[in-house]
Amino acid sequence: MRSVLAVGAHPDDIELGCGGTLAAHRCAGDTVTMLVLTGGQNGPGSCAERRREQERAARVLDAVLIWGRLVDCALAPDAATVTVVENALRSVAADIVYVHAPEDSHQDHRAAATATLAAARHRNRILYYRSPSTTEFNPTMYVDISAHLDRKVEAIACHRTQVAASAMVDPEVVAASARHFGAQARTRYAEAFVPARFVWDLSATHADAPAGSTALVGTLPAW
Amino acid sequence: MRSVLAVGAHPDDIELGCGGTLAAHRCAGDTVTMLVLTGGQNGPGSCAERRREQERAARVLDAVLIWGRLVDCALAPDAATVTVVENALRSVAADIVYVHAPEDSHQDHRAAATATLAAARHRNRILYYRSPSTTEFNPTMYVDISAHLDRKVEAIACHRTQVAASAMVDPEVVAASARHFGAQARTRYAEAFVPARFVWDLSATHADAPAGSTALVGTLPAW
Amino acid sequence: MRSVLAVGAHPDDIELGCGGTLAAHRCAGDTVTMLVLTGGQNGPGSCAERRREQERAARVLDAVLIWGRLVDCALAPDAATVTVVENALRSVAADIVYVHAPEDSHQDHRAAATATLAAARHRNRILYYRSPSTTEFNPTMYVDISAHLDRKVEAIACHRTQVAASAMVDPEVVAASARHFGAQARTRYAEAFVPARFVWDLSATHADAPAGSTALVGTLPAW
């Protein structure tokens, strides 16, 4: 059982970036924690509304929710933000970290990415997710979310103030991008990631595999 | 249990690039097949010697060995080479493919990389490994080979003609690079990879995890 | 009135990559020529079928069709291919050239891209389009095809042998990708391009604009 931490600058960022993957993690028995760094004070929507929306979305994803209590549009990649992420990483003993990709036109997203990379400097699994404001993004890692797209859309729908008023939050685009990346991943629906650093744990995967299973050794005739 | 195919242009390329990872796959119960595209005719070493060395190395790694029967220093990324790799992929029903990184000063390595990428166009796990002649390489994926470095070095040592005569095959450098990439991966010894396309299979990992395990839901007080 | 040349390696490549943009060009009064370099001999579908499908698709896009008469899966970026593209460029006096992006897992697509870049070395508008097999693609130019998506899908549907049998040709993915790139372009549906070299012709745009239109000059009070 792995411990997953997803970091986002504002309410709804995490769901948009990796909501389906978090659902897949829960499905695989992993614990999932969402760290939302700011309250989304700049709106649309009041702080109280956005807090309730984010709580509902976390419930949909069956995830623990932690608030970073920093300020929307004033997030800096400084020691204070690094400390907030470090505390979260430590308190959940995170094995895997998801965060905004660093090339983004929103300054808070860039700050979240760099602060998280600093906080997770000793961790070995950090994946960047995409936001609607991400500018450069060449994904090479994917998670198949064909079984979890509905859950992702449901979690996003919790953020009613955003769906109603932000051009950046459009469920139609969410599905289209998932299909687009799904085709790239040679599956149906996928979320796409750029690994910042990813140590693939082969051994953990097959604890139950027969230890002595022997492959054929020698030279096969070529077809 | 996964089926792994590693593709290399010449005898010893696969061991240098991902020998430790192949050992880790075997250890995890996966089957491993090595496809060596050419006989290494250009030497150092005779074709017969190199064939025997490669067979010994495959035995050390407990892997199936297939020869591509193409010609050293004349490997082309054409339909013939693509077909050889397609046949191997199909015959072992490969889940995971390892091959040379495409930016390499050796023309055969580049050809192996592009032909394999074409052959594996419908597969969803293809990882590029590094060779001593690789020119540009920004790894973001790693496999911890701390428990398998000895096996890797042993497999490379089988290629006596190369260890003796090629400046590119130096066991001391093999260990140094594994430690260098290990530090990057925040572990001890590692092999480094660039994913061409990697779909991370979360669900397969925890077939034995309790299906209904429930995380705490709600807002935690921040530390 | 501009003259547009679109180059593709196989029947259906051009429609997938820039079919909506070609429809937009026709709509703007430009002439459009499609140069299909090979007959798609490797199938699925017979050569005769694919020729008829391509002719139908060209008719849907109201475009001139030229065949390069080269061989599927054996396209090389050599002098012969360069000459075929040079002849087409000259015969239509192309102002704008569309071709495959060079980073692609299909060898024919790479060859088409590099041969076209060589043939068009003195031209000043060359745009790379994306294929399902494109591997790395960071688009920064877009054409809004919201009014032309249906036409694009209709042109692709002409390639029945491909829609039926190739995993790479899926109308659902075509629409999803157009929406995905549309969101990136801050419009509804878009095709995405990477410019190889694009000289933006400002003066041609407003031949009918009043020559002496005068802007306010001076220092405005800042808000």
Add this chain to the structure above:
Amino acid sequence: MRSVLAVGAHPDDIELGCGGTLAAHRCAGDTVTMLVLTGGQNGPGSCAERRREQERAARVLDAVLIWGRLVDCALAPDAATVTVVENALRSVAADIVYVHAPEDSHQDHRAAATATLAAARHRNRILYYRSPSTTEFNPTMYVDISAHLDRKVEAIACHRTQVAASAMVDPEVVAASARHFGAQARTRYAEAFVPARFVWDLSATHADAPAGSTALVGTLPAW
């Protein structure tokens, strides 16, 4: 008629980066607004001198001038700067935005680039121009300024305090770079750009083109 906004950190930045292109826009009947974010307080030259120089240069380019009233060498990519650019974008209803390329050794230039990208997050035509302090710049878009180089040089010459004292402002280099990029663009003199996001408006170009112009349809004999 399009509305163009050019953003620069200091007096003279815009002229150096895209002065010829702004002249071409005016020539095509577009309105042009220059937003100079700081007063260039750090010199050389006094604030009053630099203000007068900038006003003269705006007059040479027949452009509206707006001052951002921020502080030289203290420009931050924060909410305040973003707001200044947002206000300018809104007040001129900008269709096209020009700004510094983000890879630059001057902190103010980087801040201007990132703040503008944030402010223009919903716009679909943003082009990065080059400064003498730009560090990495791979232009793929160009505007032919052969008819406007003199105007550009004249506008730069207005900044006498800079031409006299700054190693970064040298009319000889301005002409040389325009010729260098002109050769890259396959024209005589050019300014070079990297598109951040550029939606090419095909339909607007030929409002006067004959609506029903019909291209030949069918298969041409190949040359």
Add this chain to the structure above:
Amino acid sequence: MRSVLAVGAHPDDIELGCGGTLAAHRCAGDTVTMLVLTGGQNGPGSCAERRREQERAARVLDAVLIWGRLVDCALAPDAATVTVVENALRSVAADIVYVHAPEDSHQDHRAAATATLAAARHRNRILYYRSPSTTEFNPTMYVDISAHLDRKVEAIACHRTQVAASAMVDPEVVAASARHFGAQARTRYAEAFVPARFVWDLSATHADAPAGSTALVGTLPAW
């Protein structure tokens, strides 16, 4: 005789990044100055200890040591930091500048890199060195430190508080990375660099070469 300035954010950064190269410079008769921007207040180790360690390390490298007197974990790429580096550059009349590579997970390292690039905007030899926290690094320049590795390790060993307590400072990794980069450089041990801007001074190299030495001119028979 050249004047070399190496800039680092914290005590030990310079030794880790380019300590062997600085030793090689001293060996070649160049003067070497180390500018350590902060006191390493965040530890491990007290400020006083770290100051003594850094002084000892500078003595091992036979280098002048300057303190920037800025604050650990609060380094900003602002005008104040730029001024500190400018003063150092001027006071030693630096011909060559070494500094952190800008892609680094530590905010102080990024700040040191960008402030130094700004301060050295008129200099023509600036090389980026690697730190354990550097994230993306494609070196193409190297200095052979085979004769200086011991000196480098000795200088690093002076930083006892770091060697004892920081996972980032491990002499074994230092040697492994030097061997790894040595193999890339086709030598034994090397430090690796990315040039920000490097003007190679050919003429200075051979003041003692015979002025009129004449090469054979004409067409040689090919081998």
Add this chain to the structure above:
Amino acid sequence: MRSVLAVGAHPDDIELGCGGTLAAHRCAGDTVTMLVLTGGQNGPGSCAERRREQERAARVLDAVLIWGRLVDCALAPDAATVTVVENALRSVAADIVYVHAPEDSHQDHRAAATATLAAARHRNRILYYRSPSTTEFNPTMYVDISAHLDRKVEAIACHRTQVAASAMVDPEVVAASARHFGAQARTRYAEAFVPARFVWDLSATHADAPAGSTALVGTLPAW
């Protein structure tokens, strides 16, 4: 005294790419050899004319000239081309190699670059130069050719058939680009390079420097 080998695909390529640098090498007492791989059979100009032009240009640069005897527009990055370059490297015992940058729209230029990189796999100083057909080029190394520009232009002028008939060979552009790159290098005229691999030889530079020259050691008061 160093031995320099410059490799070009056609007559005039080397002069355009690094003619000033070769003159600087001669001036510093180095031997310079030019390896022209093909006879430029495709013209403009006859083979005999181009041979004479190249011989004259080599004489202007006081360089040895070797012909590769391969065929224009049919250069392949195969074993034959690699062998031609290997023979030249060996026969002149090259310390430094100059060759086309690999991203180029001309297939022969790409082939020359990759074949040379393969041939020079054990060498430690390989620099890529720019051609008019180079497509992507981010130079970070420069050689000051302010004292050698006239010589470069004179060498290019020897290629009369090219200056007269090829849009790619224009002395005005040669000077403009040298000034453009000179400004980037913070000097007057420069040629620009991308290092493929460059080991900077510090020790060779100052054989005559006083061995025991001692720098001040200790902590300087900060300004």
